Ligand code: VGL
């Protein structure tokens with residue numbers, strides 16, 4: 001069913017940063033393929049917000065911070081299980097920068113997340129302790145936004161967690177599947193879609209935006 005963007009819709013662009021693109025330290029396969037489609041989608045939305053994964057050196061989500069572990073191992077932390085990653089998106093490094101091919105000059109806000117050394121944050125709304133807020137929900141409410149369209153990297157981590165929290169906050173939420181790419185480690189992509197379907201997140205493709 002075609003969806004026509006309205007003034008109270010917002011395109012939320014998740015983590016289009018060099019470390020998640022081919023050549024980056026946590027490269028997502030095909031991540032570069034979604035940049036032009038996202039630029040095109042952006043021209044259809046009055047409102048655009050971006051998230052930026054933004055970690056201090058030695059961040060708790062890095063395998064390098066836990067001797068004897070490897071990237072993609074899972075460890076227990078006070079707030080729950082944590083997948084360990086290669087060092088990525090270290091603040092103020094090239095890998096943390098947005099791709100220069102992004103053309104979203106009307107983007108209104110960048111929400112940085114993951115900047116507390118001992119808490120990860122896949123979601124643009126709430127950190128992994130499920131307590132610490134980023135401020136995004138308050139921003140969207142003050143702006144009168146009602147529907148969120150989520151795109152970017154990675155489908156099964158930051159996109160999914162952001163979409164689930166958007167839904168939990170009461171926004172009508174759409175994930176534009178072909179404007180995302182996944183890490184898909186150990187069944188994480190199928191699990192993410194199961195969770196999003198169960199929560200009432202709408203799964204659409206870019207061609208549905210008419
Ligand atoms: C992400 C793993 C670690 C993401 C961020 O953007 O999906 N994944 N940090």
Ligand code: ZN
Nearest residue numbers: 053061089114
């Ligand atoms: Zn991260």
